[in-house]
Amino acid sequence: MSLNRVLRMFKEGRQEGPVCSSPLVMTTLEQMEHTGSYYPAALAEPEPMSMLASAAYTFLGFEGIRVPFDLCVEGEALGCKIRDGGQDSPPSVVERAFGEKESLHVPKNVFDKGRFPAVFKAVGMLKKRFGDEVTIYAGVAGPLTLLGYLYNAATVMRWPIKDPARMDENLNAAVVFILEYVRCLFGAGCDVLAVIDPSASGDLLSRKHFQRHMVPTYQRMRKEIGEPVVLHICGYTLDFLDLLPETGFEAFSFEGPKVQVRTAREKVGEKMLLVGNIPTYDVLLFGTPDQVREESLKALNEGIDLLAPSCGVPVQTPTANLKAMVKAIEEFRKERK
């Protein structure tokens, strides 16, 4: 079996690209209608989950499929209280799992609990059906974001100053758990891991704290994960972009217009794949297909490798705008020939 184009990029480098492929969530109401798979069933049951996820490829034409659609799967199984988001939004964590002084406790057979089995099954179904054609991404909450759910973000965000040792200790515990989860995901058939860690954004953390706590944390993950990884951090990340190659991850996904592709390329060099960065609201939700085309061509000309939204898209995003990204990449390829 030959590798699909996206996987070749992860394994052999950027010269194989660019492609239109999103490791971020792209589910919309129109895709729910098209597939007949709606929230909340698609968040918890393997069949509708895989159907809805596959729309990114079968309906929109992106070279990639991503599951699950929210970052609460882990928190839920570890004891957070979750509230259902209804038909048009994913669930959210409403209550932390642990008190500030408690250590991160992982229940026995945790991967048989909550929505984990559904996620593994959905990954397996997608791999079986589409694995020869496109990349299957599995999204997991990054270590800092997971701690934010488990302990409450306001508590976690004090640790870098109040108790740096506690910060490291808990990041380590989070990594141990995440690695276990990641092994199951790759075992189920996922191709590329998307580590989504918005809490590590430069809007929240300084370069100093990112360098001290997050870089070594990501390095520890890299050491244990032999498969391709894309790290996504939204918001302002300019202050520490140059540190990202040190993580060893193959790709970085970021948000426009806060971070421009050209600047990102200058800071991370040629080795890392850049993913993103079409603005979700200003362009994809409110813009026209023409604006999407323009923004996409700009990103491509500046050196984006995986053309994708900046962040998870709002469910109201029009199909025509998402498809305009796929058209833009076809246009870009034709012109380049």
Place this chain on the structure above:
Amino acid sequence: MMDREKLYIQMSEAVVKFEEERVAELAEKSLEMGLDPVETILHALSAGMLIVGDLFEKKEYFVPEILMCAEAMQAGLDILQARIPKGSTGNKGRIVIGTVFGDVHDIGKNIVKLMLEVGGYTVYDLGRDVPLEKFVEEVNRTNADIVAMSAMLTTTMMGMKKVIEMIRESNPRVRVMIGGAPVSAEVVKRFGADGYAKTAGTVLEEAEKLFKRIKQDV
């Protein structure tokens, strides 16, 4: 004997350096000196938080630092507020605040709330993950002048647009300000909001602008 100005400066510096105990100590001292707690909140605590907001804008301070500063300020606020007769603060206006449904990110919202409180407003905090119709109900209950909403997720932000539509329908005189990391000037325009604070540092400025407009409208 320390003079008033000196105490204000020391106290605002202690807020900026997040020295919680020092802030509390100076708050006690201000009371011993017979200083008006309302004045101390304004000239020491609020002044300190404005410097913090400025450091955040300049990217010298980040969320961990701001949270520590807010904690230090809260220590002073608790002591001073206990000595203020009810009804003598918060006269600048009434503001309903909350993070919209589906969104539990309230760090920013809580800092904004604190800024508004020490800035002299009465703030009705609905908390986080607030059902959209609750904003309208609370405006009606409190007869508030401003609704301030926040969202952190690109997937929940649309809720703010719905609230703005509901407010326009039911309470057209009420002004709406929105905030949160994914909010841009374009979003403000599209949602039809009246005001927008990019960071907590500019919240008071923005609130004053809106209140001026409300007065002009009347």
